[in-house]
Every structure is written in C-alpha cells, then in structure tokens.
Amino acid sequence: MKKETGKNLRELGYFASLGISVALSIFIGLGLGLWLDKKFDTDPVLMFVGLALGIVAGFSNIIRAGKKGKNY
Amino acid sequence: MEHPYLFLTSVFGLFGLEEWAAHHPHVTYMWFAMIILIVFGWLAGKSVSLVPKTAQNVFEVVISGMEEFVVSITGEEGRKSYPLLISIFLFVLVGNLMGLVPSFYPPTASVNTTMALALIAVGWSHVVGVWHHGFKYIKHFLGPVPLMIPLFLPIELIAHTARVLSLTFRLFGNMMGHELVVLILLMLGGMFLAPLPVMAMGVFVALVQAFVFFLLSTMYIAGAIEEAH
Numbered sequence: 001m002k003k004e005t006g007k008n009l010r011e012l013g014y015f016a017s018l019g020i021s022v023a024l025s026i027f028i029g030l031g032l033g034l035w036l037d038k039k040f041d042t043d044p045v046l047m048f049v050g051l052a053l054g055i056v057a058g059f060s061n062i063i064r065a066g067k068k069g070k071n072y
Numbered sequence: 073m074e075h076p077y078l079f080l081t082s083v084f085g086l087f088g089l090e091e092w093a094a095h096h097p098h099v100t101y102m103w104f105a106m107i108i109l110i111v112f113g114w115l116a117g118k119s120v121s122l123v124p125k126t127a128q129n130v131f132e133v134v135i136s137g138m139e140e141f142v143v144s145i146t147g148e149e150g151r152k153s154y155p156l157l158i159s160i161f162l163f164v165l166v167g168n169l170m171g172l173v174p175s176f177y178p179p180t181a182s183v184n185t186t187m188a189l190a191l192i193a194v195g196w197s198h199v200v201g202v203w204h205h206g207f208k209y210i211k212h213f214l215g216p217v218p219l220m221i222p223l224f225l226p227i228e229l230i231a232h233t234a235r236v237l238s239l240t241f242r243l244f245g246n247m248m249g250h251e252l253v254v255l256i257l258l259m260l261g262g263m264f265l266a267p268l269p270v271m272a273m274g275v276f277v278a279l280v281q282a283f284v285f286f287l288l289s290t291m292y293i294a295g296a297i298e299e300a301h
Contacts, residue, residue, distance in 0.1 A: 007144075009287065010145055010287065010291065013284060013287040013288055013291060014291060016284075017238060017242075017284075017288060020238045020241070020242065021231070021234045021235070021238050024234040024237045024238050024241075025230050025231060025234045028230050028233050028234055028237065029230050032230070053226050053227060053230060054230055056223075056227055057226075057227040057228075057230040057231045057234070058234075060227060060231065061231060
C-alpha cells in the first residue's frame, strides 16, 4: 500500500466517524444525567447538566477535527 | 425478525440443544467463524518455509501489507498491538461475509458481538496508553489548563464512551440492516431473485465495515500512544 493512500484512508476514517460521535456524545450525556437524576432524586437539574456536558463533548470533537484539518 | 432456517441450529439440535442454539445464533456462528480462522491459521502456519510457496505467499502479502499500514499510522510502538488488530479485522470480515451464505447468520449482526469487540479494542487502547505513559496517561483526560479539570474530565469521559458506542452501532447497524433487507426481499420476491443485488452490495459492505472497524481501533491506539495535547 502506498504511503499517500494510507494517510488518505486514515483521514477518511477519522472525519467519517465525526458525525456519529457528536450525536452519541449528546445522547450519552443526556442518559447519564437522567440516570443520576433518578439516583439522587433531583429531577430536572442533573439532566440539563449532563445534556450540556454531552453537547460540549460533542462539539469539542468538531473543534479538534477543525484544528487537525488546518494542516491542509 | 427470525431467520427461517439456520444450519448450525439444526446441527446443535442433533445434540438436543436446539432451543439454546435457536436463542443464541450469534454465539454458535461466532464459534464457527473462530473455527474457520483457526483452520486457516493452521493451514498457513503448517509449512512455513523461507522461500514462500503459493498459499504462504498470499498470507504473507496480506499480513505484512496490513502490518506496514498499521505501523505507518501508530508508529513503531504500535507493532505490538498488531496481532490484536489483524485478528479483529479478520474476525469481523469472516463474520460479515457469513451473512451472504444462505442459512448462515452473521455474528456481527448481533449487538452482543459488536459491543464485545468494541470494548476489547477501546479497552486495549487504554492499556497501551498506560503502558507507554505510565501514570501520566491521565493527562490525556485532563485538558490543557489545570483549573479546568472539573470541566474537561467528564467531557473526555463522555467522548471516550462515545467511541465504544460508535464502533458498536456502526458495525451492528450495517450488518443487521443488510440482513433484514435480504430477508424481507427474500420473502417478497425470492422467486425472482430480488435479494441478489443487495447481496452483491453486501460483499462490499462487509469489506468496508471490517476495514473501518480495524482502522478506527488502530487510530484509537495511535491516539493513546501520542503525547497529551
């Protein structure tokens, strides 16, 4: 396998998996918040905290990918 | 949707295990994939000679080509993880291709198998990280500024959980969807060979999904090896 092809494939894999990781991060944060809410009986508070954390985590993925993409 | 007929389930039925096998087709077919891989590995390693002959040639080209590919991503440190990565690739490939054989159930179309594989791959990437950086590996999770650790730690933990789930659901969704489409088309127009084009595309899907799983686990290991940002 040529070196350039390998590099392109690697970038393809990385950027192709970006979308699903953003969506899943938000759902993981939400699910975590809901679960902790049930556990500590603080109904809506931790859900919003978890949701915010999930959204931030998802978007930090995009920012990191943007920094990586600057090299081109 | 239930499979109309599964070959291994009726084989297990000979030993009186039909009910168990019918409920766990992913387990029995995973064993079958393992048997295929072990037999191929035994055939390839049976007569290793310095000047390779036909079969050994093929295996050497595939295995060493992939090895160079992995090392070009992870650097020289990743060579030790290569046996795990190529095993994952071959197992997922064989498992996916099983879906194309009539009366076979692809083990990767069950969320149990794919989640186990994803947990192994991501878990191993953390093991490699601890191995290379020691206790300092925790810096990967803490972000650049010490003051912002309470913010960064949960964010990074969520991002790492998302890796496991994205690996799990990509493979599971693709294979289960393919299996379902083939079954439905077989029911609707099996007499007119309706599932044939989807099955032809399934060869491509199986190869691409196996490669993507392998590539992403390689990249997670590469991310664990590199220095913290």
